[in-house]
Amino acid sequence: MQGKLLSSDVHEKRPGTFAAIMRVYPFAKPAMPRIYLGMGAAMLAALVALAIPQVLRSLVDGPLKDGDSSEIWWPVGIVLILGVIEAIMIWFRRWFVLQPGTHIEARMRNGLYNQLQELPVNFHDRWPSGQLLSRAISDLNLIRRWFSFGLVLFVVNTITIVVGIVVLASINWILGVIFLVCSVPLVIYGYLFENKYSVVARRSQDQAGDLATTVEESVHGIRVLKAFGRGAHALRNFESQAELLRGTEIEKAKAIAGIWLWLLLVPDVTFALCLGGGVWLASVGQITPGGLVAFFATATVLRFPVESIGFLLSMTFDTRTAADRFFEVMDEKNTIVDPESPRTIEKPKGRLVFHDVHFRYADSPERFPDLVDGIDLELEPGETMALVGLTGSGKSTVTALATRLYDVTSGSITLDGVDIRELSLEELRSHVAMAFEDATLFSASVRDNVLLGRPESSDAELDEALDIAQADFARELPEGLDTKVGEEGMSLSGGQRQRLALARAVAAKPDVLVLDDPLSALDVDTEALVEAALRRVLASTTALIVAHRPSTVMLADRVALLEKGRITAVGRHSELLASSEHYRFVISSLEDEGDGPGYTPSPPTTPIPIVTSGVSRPSTEVGS
Amino acid sequence: MSVTGVEGEERHDFTKEESRQIRARSLTLLGSLVRPLWGRIILTIVVVVVSTAAQVAGPAFIAFGIDNGLPAMLEQDWMPLGVAVGAFLFTGIIGAVLIAWYTVLTARISQAILIELRKRVFLHTQRLSLEFHESYTSGRIIARQTSDLDAIRELLDSGISQLVQGGLYMAFIAIALFGLDWVSGLVLFGSLIPLWFLTRWFQLASQKVFRQTRTASARVIVHFVETMTGIRAVKAFRKEKRNAKEFGGLVEDYRYANERAINLFGIFDPGLVLIGNVTLAVVLLVGGLRVAGGSLAIGALLATLLYTRSFFAPAQEIAMFYNSYQSAAAALEKISGVLEEQPSVPDPTGPIDLWKAKGAVRFDDVEFSYKEGRVVLPHFTLDIPAGQTIALVGSTGAGKSTLAKLISRFYDPTSGSVTLDGVDLRQLHPKDLRRAIVMVTQEAYLFSGTVADNIALGKPEATREEVIAAARAVGAHEFIEGLPNGYDTDVNKRGGRVSAGQRQLISFARAFIADPVVLILDEATASLDIPSERLVQEGLQTLLADRTAVIIAHRLSTVAIADRVLVMEHGRIIEDGTPAALISGTGKFSRMHAAWRDSLV
Secondary structure (H helix, E strand, C coil): CHHHHHHHHHCCCCCCHHHHHHCCHHHHHHHHHHHHHHHHHHHHHHHHHHHHHHHHHHHHHHHHHHCCHHHCHHHHHHHHHHHHHHHHHHHHHHHHHHHHHHHHHHHHHHHHHHHHHHCCHHHHHHCCHHHHHHHHHHHHHHHHHHHHHHHHHHHHHHHHHHHHHHHHHHHCHHHHHHHHHHHHHHHHHHHHHHHHHHHHHHHHHHHHHHHHHHHHHHHHCHHHHHHCCCHHHHHHHHHHHHHHHHHHHHHHHHHHHHHHHHHHHHHHHHHHHHHHHHHHHHHCCCCCHHHHHHHHHHHHHHHHHHHHHHHHHHHHHHHHHHHHHHHHHHCCCCCCCCCCCCECCCCCCCCEEEEEEEECCCCCCCCCCCCEEEEEEEECCCCEEEEEECCCCCHHHHHHHHCCCCCCCEEEEEECCEEHHHECHHHHHHHEEEECCCCCCCCEEHHHHHCCCCCCCCHHHHHHHHHHCCCHHHHHCCCHHHCEECCCCECCCHHHHHHHHHHHHHHCCCCEEEEECCCCCCCHHHHHHHHHHHHHHHHHCEEEEECCCHHHHCCCCEEEEEECCEEEEEECHHHHHHHCHHHHHHHCCHHHCCCCCCCCCCCCCCCCCCCCCCCCCCCEECCC | CCCCCCCCCCCCCCCHHHHHHHHHHHHHHHHHHHHHHHHHHHHHHHHHHHHHHHHHHHHHHHHHHHHHHHHHHHCCCCHHHHHHHHHHHHHHHHHHHHHHHHHHHHHHHHHHHHHHHHHHHHHHHHHCCHHHHHHCCHHHHHHHHHHHHHHHHHHHHHHHHHHHHHHHHHHHHHHHHHHHCHHHHHHHHHHHHHHHHHHHHHHHHHHHHHHHHHHHHHHHHHHHHHHHHCHHHHHHCCCHHHHHHHHHHHHHHHHHHHHHHHHHHHHHHHHHHHHHHHHHHHHHHHHHHHHHHCCCCHHHHHHHHHHHHHHCHHHHHHHHHHHHHHHHHHHHHHHHHHHHCCCCCCCCCCCECCCCCCCCEEEEEEEEEEECCEEEEEEEEEEECCCCEEEEECCCCCCHHHHHHHHCCCCCCCEEEEEECCEECCCECHHHHHHHEEEECCCCCCCCCEHHHHHHCCCCCCCHHHHHHHHHHCCCHHHHHCCCCHHHCECCCCCCCCCHHHHHHHHHHHHHHHCCCEEEEECCCCCCCHHHHHHHHHHHHHHHHHCEEEEECCCHHHHHHCCEEEEEECCEEEEEECHHHHHHCCCHHHHHHHHHHHHCC
């Protein structure tokens, strides 16, 4: 699946964890001053916490040893004040760091979204939306938490541990050395842990993405699964993927258990050694009882920073994986971009010309010919051209090239003499509007959906567009044209969606209209009505229409016949019927076979072949 | 208003009665998930209790070492110190090993619960009828199975551990402290009062803010998914900038909600530290006075201080648990709602087997409405003898697809019955029903996987030869062979991009290989070019020779292969006869047919 493909690509050459995360820096830069201040506050809090044991030492070695209870109040007062300062510093740390963290997340999320909107369709063909979604939500969540929590604690706790060991050594250098030596295995294990953990973490994130994709498919493909009764089959598939994820998660838990073991074990052994050593040192007078108390109180303060290293490490590696996944998308080169100095078309007429246009997917094997293999085609202003060809001959690709959903591999397309790559995408797409066969509606009102390409249109223009597309039904929806449709709104039938998509293309009032089989889901009556209405629009608009049926072809002034990515004939419908055998093959229906050149519209001469054998008399009682 | 199933899912203003109902069903679900794991759970509890006790014992041994070991050492007696060090080492190792074991044990339990829940939700959504899927959008089901399950996973993975470990830790420390020095113990108890108020405030405040973050994040997700699925339309109609603005607004809402949630922690966390430090100072004072007076040993004072400081450490984690608990509880409520939904097209309780179906379909006094009072198909009776090929024509909204969906039992009739070979579909065993009746729709959905996999979906045990034969029969073989890896090309990957028409051919092959007795084609050829359609029809003529078929098509060429035509209008069958008879007549069909003939030129 997608995820596996990606992860194998990524793991070949890995930069260091820190370098990988620091790629996020540009997004974090405005937030850094406050993060530094937060670190400062946290540092102060840690130092205050380390100072408390020192007060204890002087208390034990002073007033307590002397049994002077009147002297106790001062040290206790200091401990109290230090405690309050620690709390205030923690409050400061939170206050400094919290807001910038959320801003980093929001900035990255908007950045990712905008990059995804700009990346060409080609990219979206390859990436399932589940994988994109997990990047936009959970990965960025991780990064936010790391910046506002992980980073600060990591820096501060490391410094605290170093300072703490110095303090311990100052209390007694022998005990300090024991403590230092004992922390060596932790550092080593930390490094080993990275290797083990980050691979598993990446795998689990990818497998979760794959599982989400399967869930998505099982819901979107529910009709097929039901129609074939393949629910159990799909479940087995899902189960095996879920089992894989479970295995990975348990592996991950084992890695975490491993580091937990060391992080708990090592301090415990250290404490035991220090206990033995400390008491012995006290017995030979090398350390005061107060020193011993201070030593253990300080070591206890250090316990949390040491234990926190475990989850800070795993958090850091998770964040690194998240940053990697984020940049997999951000690094994707956008190939379809605005030119540096875009030209504009002052008075668009709508003359669309294809010059020797080739197109192939960058990743298609060499032995395959170009999908679009050298097309020359001229559409005069106001002309309607039908594009006819077999399934897979490249019709849809040609229409997608005209709005730069894909870019030509070689050759060029010009609009009123200007190469469309020299126009800004914004301008190009305001001149050229499309309706797709699989109509997409957004979660918005019918009105907003139809006026997508020209939101400033008047109600009259909206009505006109709806009329042309025969989308009257929209007015009868529960809340009329304000009814919400799309994923979050009412579900409409395929034919209804297609008519709204057509209305949308018409309402955009483009100079060039590109329609990819726009009437396929309509019934004959509706189709005829739409066609009649479309004729008026097409009279003044340049149009490129992908057509399967003769009735759609009839809308066109001329027809271009597409055969294996090449245009093999251009001409009027009747001319092509007369001259091109392939055209007759593509366009004429079952019963037209045998009608020779010069076919004229007349009632069929041969009756429709009807299979009559084995028909039992229909026995129907209709109505009640 | 009812809160049964997924109804009222978007509401937040439940009455007490409704809340209780929802909580009860969540708990029932949770109980059923946990029951098979009792053994493991008890083991886990034992492990965590022992390990926490071992950890908590530490400071007491330090106190023992200082207070007893030190004087003994001065008299050259190593024993007490050796015992203290040994005991400390022993409990430390036991504690560490058990915690590690505990980590793996909880992971196993939580993964077992998760996988069971995943399977249940998956199976149940597959079982729910189309009616449910049409009103409950796909996005919401996906959210149930991804982000809601994530919330539960978070609770199981760390939340419960934090609660159990933290709670035990605090309890054991309190006990140890009382055992060591009851005066300090009382001080600690006193600190519980401000602690309670602080925690209570945090709970109430976070509950509110927390719900806001969830709704805000859901909005971000929905907008995001919609943009990505509709990216072509977004680009073609220059929606990018408007989208960026809209999305930016949603992201800001989410950020702000998050900020407020974290803000609460920003007050809660230092509040805890403050209470802890003040308590520490008081313990120090109370203890110090007694040490000075000689009624408390120094080692014991140190231990009480260490205990007091450790006591507050888990409090924050327990508060975090509350957060993940809130989120998981909300998620579980929604999931249990989905699981509570009853399929409106339920599997039969006493299914009737039909090993060999002949394919006679009959509608007996059937009436159908999607919603009460809005009749789509008024009362009718229709007999389709085995082997007959029927063309169903009529304008959009006439009820053709609805009729087809009744035969394939995507819906059940409101009254009357639909039968296959005399067996009511509602009583027919699902395996026999799905083997006998297959429907191909206009939306040809391909699953990720190879082309061969997609065809074999119609018959999972099919051999490669059968797959190829099916593809040949519908004229899909040639283009499939032309794909980079032929039948093994992944439909989602490099070079596997297939056009709408090709997708339809693949889904046709899928139906061919399933080899049903009754085949329903709902606009299944709409995206095909004419030669492909012709190929499909030639294939159909052979295929349909001994099969019952219902074909819905806008293009009347399909009528050519039909034995009988039904013309529908406003849910009623208004004409019924052989194509020839209807064409030569004066009814609607003869007019439609004439218009269609004219359009063919």
